[in-house]
Amino acid sequence: MVIENSVRYIVDLINKYVPEDVHKLLPESPLSQALLIGTATGLLAYLIFRKRYKLPPGPFALPIVGSPIFWSTKNIGIAFRELTKTYGPVFTVYLGPQRTVVLNDINSVNEALLKKGAHFSNRRQFYSIHRVLNNSEDIIFDNYGTAWKLRRKLASRAIRLFVTSNSFNQKIEEAVSKTLEAMLKEPREFDPKPYMFYVVLNIIAGMCFGKSYAYGDPEYLDLLNNLEANNAVQNDGLIFENIFSWFAGIYKTKRCRTQEDLMEKFLSHVGGYVEEHKANFQPGKITDFTDSLLQAQLDIAAEGKDDMSHLKPVHINLIIFDIFIAGNDTSRNTLIWTLMFIIGTDGVQNKIQTEVDKAIGKLRFPTTHDRNNLPYTDAVLHESMRLGPVAATGVPHSTSCDTTLGKYDIPKDTMIMINHYSLHTNPDNWSDVDKFKPERFLDDDGTMAPKPDNWLPFSAGRRVCAGESLAKPELHLILASLFHRLEFSPAPGTTINMTPDLSPVTMAPKPFKVVVKKRF
Known part of the structure; x- marks a missing residue:
């Protein structure tokens, strides 16, 4: 009634x-x-x-479709930097229906990642990798929480143990020696990119699995080809299903299927090595990263303090996947950028070689003990990371609750993007901003100066890159070793074009070829 x-x-x-x-x-x-x-x-x-939010300002966005900037062919890092001229360092754009706040200055980044890290430490989940990575339960893409903290802690501990062990220097020397030998066999000019992957691959494969590859090994070539294919997918722009995940239930685009297939191949590769380790694992005998995680799993079960669901066998595979694949890809791209800047900038190669010769002579390879005596080489690496972004806008964060940033409201589940490119190329913070000038990272006495606040290639806070403690010494010693033993020159009749290749999502050095000769 x-x-x-x-x-x-x-x-x-x-x-x-x-x-x-x-x-x-x-x-x-x-x-x-x-x-x-x-x-x-x-x-x-x-x-x-409904609750009203005072969002950061931003450009016009269409319903559902979002901000046109995401659908243009312009590089997103550069486009975001240009938007700061109109809307300031913090602004709102829409990736389809997804509200996105972009941070372009160090003050907003520090507030979000350091002062309010608990609010800004979740991840935006992307369809094309979410399912493949067991609902994003790896280190890179999982949301912040108890399970993530445990897995992150175990990975960081294993990396530290490797970097501080005697085998770290040994693995670098072995990997560089193989790379030098292979490059010196080249009869004419060649593309250095496969060699930069090769040297990093042998270091990280040694760390993760105790594995080493010969140059030309089919397994090495397969990994290289798959990484190149994955980069091609990323360079082609945003994957539609990552914006409109419901669409995948109706139809998956070719690019989405390709990304999923490549991720499955990487996981299968890692999983095969993990299974080999399980079959031969001896508790208490730790020889590499995988052994360390298997031992941690036993220790956690014995102690009974942590929920074993946080470290299932699949999680061991995913942790190693992150270190092995992401570590390889970012490090090799950093080396390519750095090689380009060194060869393309007058005097830099000679300064590196003079420094390394003075520090170690001619009879041995540099080690971690020599790093403090190689400040210029370290400064070259820092300057390369400033000007040559491997990930211009990083891995997007997401807010776990309603929060604030400065005078603005930031609702829960807002995607947060850190524009590292803008941080690294802001003329208010860097003199001669577009010039490759390693000296900017050195004190007057030639030693490394304190890290500038605006230099943030590894991000910061709770989601700071877990591989930073590996990447810095690894890349430093690779560069010192390569230029200690070899003289690099552009291919005859060519010069190095240091204008980057731009795609909607990524920046990369333009292809170039080199010739090398043995120094001694």
């Missing part, structure tokens, strides 16, 4: 207040009319009484 009276009341309102021409368009059934008006009333109430 109550429902019937309510329906009659709504129908009476329709008959009394709705214009005749509009009334003809309404359904004839009283119940249908009531449902229609009820829905409209509920929507109106939502629009009136």
Whole structure:
């Protein structure tokens, strides 16, 4: 009776207040009319009484489609930097329906990642990798929480143990020696990119699995080809399903299927080595990264302090996947950038060689103990990371709750993008911003100066790159070793074009070829 009276009341309102021409368009059934008006009333109430947020300003965005900037062919890091001229260092754009706040200055980054890290440490989940990575339960893409903290702690501990062990220097020397030998066999100019992957691969494969590859090994070539294929997918722009995940339930685009297939191949590769280790694992005998994680799994089970669901066998595979694949890809790209800047900038190669010769002579390879005596080489690496972004906008964060940033409100589940490119190329913070000038990272006495606040290639806070403690000494010693033993020159009749290749998502050095000769 109550429902019937309510329906009659709504129908009476329709008959009394709705214009005749509009009334003809309404359904004839009283119940249908009531449902229609009820829905409209509920929507109106939502629009009136919903929580209002003072969002950062931003450019016009279309409903559902989002901000046109995401659909342009312009590089997103550069485009975001240009938007700061109109909207300031913090602004709002929309990736499809996804609200996205972009941070372009160190003050907003520090507030978000350091002062309010608990609010800004979740991850935006991307469809093309979410399912493949067991609902993003790896280190890079998992949300911040108890399980993530445990897995991150175990990975960081294993990396530190490797870097501080005697085998770290040994692995670098072995990997560089193989790379030098292979490059010196080249009869003419060659693309250095495969060699930069090769040297990093042998170091990280040694760390993860105790594995080493010969140059030309089919497994090495397969990994190289798959990484190049994955980069091609990324360079082609945003994957549609990562913006409209519901679309994948209807149809998956070729690019999405390709990305999933490549991720499956990488995981299969890692999983094969993990299974080999399990078959031969001896508790208490730790020889590499995989052994360290298998031992941690046993220790956690014995102690009974942590939930074993946080470290299942699949999680061991995913942790190693992150270190092995992401570590390889970022380090090799950093080396390519750095090689380009060194060969393309007058005097830099000679300064590196003079420094390394003085520090270690001619009879041995540099080690971690020599790093403090190689400040210029370290400064070259830092300057390369400033000007040559491997990931211009990093891995997007997401807010875990309603929060604030400066004078603005940031709602829960807002995607947060850190524009590292803008941090690294802001003329207010860097002199001669577009010039490759390693000296900017040195004190007057030639030693490494404190890290500038605006230099942030590894991000910061709770989601700072887990591989930073590996990448810095690894890349430093690789560069010192390569230029200690070899003289690099551009291919005859060519110069190095240091203008980057730009895609909508990534920046990369333009392809170039080199010739090398042995120094001694």
